[in-house]
Amino acid sequence: MLVEVCANSLESARNAENAGADRIELCSELAVGGITPSYGLMKAVSEKISIPVRVLIRPRSGDFTYSDDEFEIMKSDIKICSEMGFEGIVVGMLHANFVFDENRFWELGEMNHGLKTTFHRAFDWVPDPFWGLEWIESMGVDTLLTSGHQKTAIEGIELLSNLQERATATTIMPGSGINASNAQRFKEKGFQALHLSGVKMHQKLYENPNISMNSTHMLSDDSIPISNFENIQEVIRSVK
Secondary structure, eight states, X not given: OEEEEEESSHHHHHHHHHHTOSEEEEOBOXXXXXXXXXXXXXXXXXXXXXXXEEEEOOSSSSOSOOOHHHHHHHHHHHHXXXXXXXXXXXXXXXXXXXXXXXXXXXXXXXXXXXXXXXXXXXXXXXXXXHHHHHHHHHTTOOEEEEOSSSSSTTTTHHHHHHHHHHOSSSEEEEBSSOOTTTHHHHHHTTOSEEEEOOOOOOOOOSSOOSSOOOOGXXXXXXXXXXXXXXXXXXXXXXXX
C-alpha cells in the first residue's frame, strides 16, 4: 500500500521519508487544508528529499473557485514544479455551484509538462460523487484524494469503498483523520493508497505570548478576506 504524507515543512518531509513514506504531498498551512508552499521550501525539498513529491497547487485558503489572476498564479506554480523535477501536482477547481471547472482543468492538463495529477478534497464538495469520479477518470487524473464526502475518511469509508469498486483508472486515496488506530481498516478494504499528515504539535515557546496572532474570524469555507478599496482609501485620506 502506498502511504502519502502531507508535509508542511522540510523537517516534516524528512521525517516522512525517514519513517518509510512512499510519497509526499508538499504544502503549507495545514490548518486551512493546505496552500501552495513557498518557492524556497519547494527548492529545498527538491534538493534534499529523494522519494516522489507532489506539490499542492492552491493559491489561498477558502473555496476552490479561483479568479483569473489566481489561475495565472497556479499556472506559474505548476511551471515551477515541472522545472524542479517534482513527480506531480495536487489540484482541484470548482465553480461556485460546486461543479468542476472543466475548461480550466483542461488548460492545466495541456501545460503540466507530464506531471502526474492528484485531484484533492475539493471532490468532497461535488454533489454527485459517482458522476464526479467518471469525470475525473475522463480527465486522466491518476489519483483522487477524498474523505468520502465526510469530515473524516473513516466516517466516509462506505462511499470510499463504492468509489473504489467503480474506479477503473484512478487510484482512490482515502485521506483525513488517518492514523495508526484506523489505517488497517483501509488496507482490509483493499485500498491501494492512504494519505495522512501524521502531525504532532511541537511546542517552541516556553510561555504563551500576550497576544495571539491568529485571526479565526478570517477562516471560512464560503468567503475569503480581501483588502477592501474603500477601507484602505478612508485610512489614507485620514492620514495624508
